[in-house]
Amino acid sequence: MWPMPKSLPDKFELVFIDVTDQTAAKLKSFINSSSRPPTVIAIMGYENPSVLDLIFDIGAHAVLPKPFRAAGVLSSILMARRFWAEQMRYKKDLGKLRERLVNMQKVNEAKFILMRHQGINEKEAYEVIRKQAMAKRTTTIEISQSIINAESILRNFGDG
Template identity: 30%
Template sequence: MSSSLRRLYEDLRSICVALVYPPGDDCDILMQQLKRIGCRLKIIWPFPAEPPTDVDVILFHLTQEIEGNTIWSASSVASALIALTDYESPTILKLLLDTRAHGVISKPFRSSGILSTLVLARASYSYQERLQGKIDKLESTIKSRRQIEKAIRVLVDSQKMNEAQAYEHMRSKATGLHVTVAEVSGMIIDAHEAMEKLGLKL
């Protein structure tokens, strides 16, 4: 077994999987295979109003009965989502798209296919998390840049500095206070807005 494949199996043995599915033969098949893989397992039924927490993967029963109710979405659940469907229909496909599930397993359930779906769902969730992290960082950078530009305009207007002097002033203060330029710009904007409310000038 290659080192990458070994790491994959070790990862699956360390995860906790929530199985949200009604009792019966189908549930037993899923349980047996998940236990065979080595996952820690939580069996949940009836269907909860909120998705399980503190788990790495959620396998959940997706049926037309949940249409119109709160739909779990991968964008708001801190776990990989795998939908378990009884059959395919336009309604089920629409619900599946709404959940943005990382994987889907359709009946009849078999021991084969569960492992590969787990692997792909985990990989998809990990990629989604990395991508969201990059988006959050980019949005934070854009927000900080806009705030710095706003603070520069405040200093240019109120302190008769040019833009280069205003930025250098903020950078110097940031160094002295051991904070970021964005934090200094926030102080300037807050002070400026407070003075405006009092009818005064900074």
């Protein structure tokens, strides 16, 4: 499409972008305008440090030099899609790991609050959290968050 539209319709999964004479900000804005980032294959007219830097900046999954032949296009598409799929899987896994880490931090914070206020050890504190979660049919994360919130309220109540 020419000129390049301001946003990318969601229906596109693969985009060929000519990076010659384009700014990284404009290309990133275009690529990220879709709800799900597409596979990006950069088309470049010449190699120089600024063009290569631009290709890295936009997160291209493959590169096709001009002039390109039909023989190289299909292999570029296949490799780019595979790289894109791996990237999406890694992002999903990273999101899960970050969420898990946040949840572990919540449980640990709640355990330390219970240990401090109840004079119990770490194992006993976790058992209190676990038993409360089972009794209320909820998760240990929700119970931990409740303990953290209650402690915060009590701390603020004591200051006021």
